[in-house]
Amino acid sequence: MTDQFVIKRPTFDPATGRARFAYGLEGLDFVETLDLPLGADAVAAGSPNFKKLLDLTAIVLGVSYFKLKAPFAIAAPDIALNAAERAFATDVYENGLGEFYARNDLQRFDRLTITAPHDDAERQPAIALPDRTLLPIGGGKDSLVSVDLLTHTGVAFTPFAVNPKGPILTSVDKIGTPPVYVTRTLDPEMIRLSQAPGFYNGHVPSTAINSMIAALCALLYGYSQIVLSNERSASEGNVEFDGRQTNHQYSKSLGFELLIADILSGATGGTLKYFSLLRPYSEARIASLFTHETKFDRVFSSCNRNFRLTGNDGPLWCGECPKCHFVFLIFAPFMAKDRLLAIFGKDLLDNPAHESSFRELAGLAGQKPWECVGEILEAAACLYTLTRHADWHEAAVVRAIKTDLLVQYGEPKLQAAMAECLTDSHDHHVPPALAAKVAAYAV
Known part of the structure; x- marks a missing residue:
């Protein structure tokens, strides 16, 4: 058994738009940064809602550093978690890393421990957010179908991406709407060690990571909903390993969507909505x-x-x-x-x-x-x-x-x-009014 992975309290500077996330692993220290656009809402940045989301983002971003050694113990000594948030963190580090464990033959399911102070609050107070939509763009067919559906149903949206490149940039250019972009800078030592002997490497739940970053932006720049473009087939796994079905697309699955939607709702007092517009579709x-x-x-x-x-x-x-x-x-x-x-x-x-x-x-x-x-x-x-x-x-x-x-x-x-x-599923989380408009258009 190896030492514990430590998740430290993150910080955010509204003046520069920089968030810092620090981690410790077997004597190694790592720092990752997010550079968010300037012009954040100062009230939102100082709210307990944003602080809660920043803490949860630190936990989710930590998977990239945890997987270097994949220890059994995780500690977040300065981040308080309620029962639902603790279950969410466990899910990210177990099912979110399912492919990583399977391909490295590491048995971690039901064996990880997460030590963190207990948060007695089941829900944060409600925060006011404008009725606006943030739409993550991946540069592929799925998010561009969401662009078409939202456009033709009269829902205005802002494209969003982390470290945009290649087809993301060209697609957003074609969309023609000013985007929200975030620069994520991984610790270079983590990148080096991931290719070094004695360290593990593998798949991380990138949709979970980008979703948490989008949630930070939703509060700072005023968006009441994050609309994903994950289809129903994302819920199908790849192989059975260590008693569970592991899924390359786990953080795109309906099960994870419902889990993170509940967490984001709790952190914002029910204000921030999160769902996949394409969930009804194959x-x-x-x-x-x-x-x-x-x-x-x-x-x-x-x-x-x-x-x-x-x-x-x-x-x-x-x-x-x-x-x-x-x-x-x-x-x-x-x-x-x-x-x-x-x-x-x-x-x-x-x-x-x-x-x-x-x-x-x-x-x-x-x-x-x-x-x-x-x-x-x-x-x-x-x-x-x-x-x-x-x-x-x-x-x-x-x-x-x-x-x-x-x-x-x-x-x-x-x-x-x-x-x-070619038959649309009813097993989705799209708000009824929007679902009806989309169904009327997508014939």
């Missing part, structure tokens, strides 16, 4: 909605391989990773072939070298990739649809997979799955 349904608008075709990207911490390392789409393959696959049934080929620059379904990747996506081999991809049956249903599509039935991958696809699932199941993908 990835395929989102792809069909994306086809309604063409202005983002040459600026968006859902490929993670070419967009790392260093920025844009290549073209918008690498064409080789599971994410590229999945996005190409779900667009194919709904988008004109020439338009899809213009976006990707090549036909990813007509390359025999890609067959194994598409087999994994459709559940015909291996496991679901550790990527933000849709449900296995959804991918299988889209491939089945392409076997009957005039533009795609002769593509090399489609022809190679067709027989095995039908043997494994059967035609009736694949037909039903495709129909289900």
Whole structure:
């Protein structure tokens, strides 16, 4: 058993817009900073609500440093937590790091301890926030579909991003609305150690991290709701490990959405709302909605391989990773072939070298990739649809997979799955009035 991970009390300077987060781990000290826009509301910055959110943000950002050694003990001696906040912190460090534990073969579920003073207050007093919307933009298809839905239902919004680069910048430029940007600077020593012998590295719950940063901005600059763009398939996990289903997209899941929404509500006295506008939709349904608008075709990207911490390392789409393959696959049934080929620059379904990747996506081999991809049956249903599509039935991958696809699932199941993908779910957290307006538009 290793030493404890220490989360220190964060600080924020309204004059400079800088927040500092300090951590300790086995004699090592780390400091991370957030540089927020100037012009923060001074009253909000001094409120107990903001202080509470800043403390909770320190806990969530800490996962990047904790994972270097992944000790069993976590201590936040100067951060008081009520019962719900303690459960939230535990969830972030357990399920939020589920993929990290699975890929490093570390058993931590139900074994972590979090030591922090007890906060008797179950809820902070209400804080007044203007009726405005903050919309995180990731540069991919999902948040841009949210842009279209909000625009056509008359909901004004402000784009938001942390460390914007590549397709985020080009997408926001096309949106044409002034954004709120935050610069997050990780401790360089943590980055160095993550590649050094004797230290662990791996996936962290980035949506949870960015959501907490967005919540800080919501209070400082006056927004009453944060609208995410997470689809229903984000709730499907990857593999069973240490007695639990681990999920690459855990912090995008409905379960986590409800958990963090409750925490943000408690910290603001019920004022700040948090929900995903796309939760009713499958990835395929989102792809069909994306086809309604063409202005983002040459600026968006859902490929993670070419967009790392260093920025844009290549073209918008690498064409080789599971994410590229999945996005190409779900667009194919709904988008004109020439338009899809213009976006990707090549036909990813007509390359025999890609067959194994598409087999994994459709559940015909291996496991679901550790990527933000849709449900296995959804991918299988889209491939089945392409076997009957005039533009795609002769593509090399489609022809190679067709027989095995039908043997494994059967035609009736694949037909039903495709129909289900295009049927909106009622299992979501979208406010009823907005949900009704979106449903009326997204037909």
